[in-house]
Amino acid sequence: MLGADPQPYTTIVTPTGEAELDAAISASSGLLSLQKTHVVGPFALAGRIRNDYGRLRIALESYGYYAPTIRISVRPRGDRNAPDAVAMDGTDPRLPEWLQAIPKGQVVQVTVTPTRGEIFRLGRVTLVRAAGDGTGPVVLNPAQSKALGVASGQPAVASDVLAGATNLQAELKEEGHALARVDPPKAWLRPDTHTLDIEYTVRIGPVVTIGAITLSGMRRTHPAYIARRMTMHPDDLYQPSRIESARQDLAGLGVFSNVQVNDAPPLTAGNQMPLSLNFTEGKVRTVAVQGGYSTDLGGRAGVSWTHRNIFGNAERLRLTALVTGLGGSAQQGLGYDVYADLMKPDFGSRDQNLSVRVEGIRQLLYSYRQTALLVRAGVVRRLGRLWTVSFEGQAEQEQIEQMGQVNDYTIISLPLGATYDSTGLSNPIDPATHGFRLAASVTPSASLLDGTSFFTIMQANASTYFDLTHLGLSRPGRSVIAVRGIVGSVQGASTFDIPPDQRLYAGGSATVRGFRYQGVGPQFPNSKYAIGGTSMDAASLEFRQRLFRSFGGALFADAGQVGTGSRPFQGTLRVGVGAGVRYYTPIGPVRVDIAVPLNRPNRGDTWELYLGLGETF
Known part of the structure; x- marks a missing residue:
């Protein structure tokens, strides 16, 4: 057939x-x-x-x-x-x-x-002016020549030749030539010499500055605030990169779902290009459900309501109510955490935010039972791309019961802090694969109980991340070693001279996994009630491995200790090890870790389970 x-x-x-x-x-x-x-x-x-x-x-x-x-x-x-x-x-x-x-x-x-045959190379590379763009030859400066990236003698690769036109046009615009245009090149094949002659038609145009900037589309946001916030202004050199940076900055306020910047030709007097900014405002009110669980702190669940533009200047108000202590080896019963956060951006100057919190807490830990009202206000300021500094004032009125003794405290403190982050992540939940994170704080405090006692809490955290792709062992971002170190000290007072909640503790996901929360350090005799200390140090080593597209795993070891002197690296060193799995979602990895202590105290727990969103550090 x-x-x-x-x-x-x-x-x-x-x-x-x-x-x-x-x-x-x-x-x-x-x-x-x-x-x-x-x-x-x-x-x-x-x-x-x-x-x-x-x-x-x-x-x-x-x-x-x-x-x-x-x-x-x-x-x-x-x-x-x-x-x-x-x-x-x-x-x-x-x-x-x-x-x-x-x-x-x-x-x-x-x-x-x-x-293939013999490769052809570029012969003559010519630049000619577009009609109406003046007279004389086109002469490129070194930056423009580098952007073109095309020269006689190099292989006649079409993508390189076409990219040269695009890159030269981008460079001309970046130098202020807003009307610059580089047409796709014309080409003449020379088979006898195995060459390709190229001709670019270039319109350079005048150097242009930014003209009038018009804003549209805002209904709830005050245009005057946006005008103050912008990083580009009339009379600035017209640069697409700077304009795009200004657009992204405004889009990052969390108020707008879309920000568009468009040229508004023709040029006005003095070769100025008007710009038009159109804003689409996003939803200002959101409701979110929160939850988490670990075997030491138990479960926590609640709801938060957020308004992202409450006064029209991108201020954010968040109201949160949580029930805490739902089970847990370090808990004695249910507690709550209720707070209101107000953040005002650009307070006093750009990149300086005002943060205010009013919070009510009740937590029934084995170490102590606390009922407290806190009020704090502070300023957070960015210093460049990597550094952030903060200054706060905080007042706390609390009642604490420990070992049958009840005391009321009034604590006034002035925390000072600085952070450094070179991981390049805008979302702290995303897993870091390189860089460093450093955080240091100094908190002078006064406790008003039977007179006034003064003390200062000093803490420093550091973490770094190494991608094994640099050793040729994996693809980028798939295999990462993470290292963390923590050190803390209380100066000016001994352990029992300061309120229990101001003392230093270790144990739990933030320090030494495998030990319950506050389970590392001195304890009251014949109990699992932690005393706390005036010095603390901890370290973690973790290997993280991505598996397939959405899954991953981790192996880790933690060690730490709490001492009764002000100098760290004292006390009984406790070590925990464990493993975990990760499921990577668009908003960050869901983490499940199990850890066991290698040298637990007599009344310690045999293992701990941790569930959360994002990596531990």
């Missing part, structure tokens, strides 16, 4: 010896891309073969091979010993009838053999 319809076939592409070119040829071949998804009859297959000659020639020319040879042959698959007459050249006009005569069910093999 003759005349298979459809005609099954397989395609073999003979390598050229240049991997990148081979990939381009395979991607260009219709025979390859369509052989499984779009089966056709003999006549259509012959047309597909003829079309591939042009497709493959374009692919070869794009890499500078303008005199290639392409041979496509067809033969019944497996018929290697057949006479030459069995094979058919893809250009033979008899090919359709030959394919029609193939027995039904017989698979044919199409062999594509491209031969």
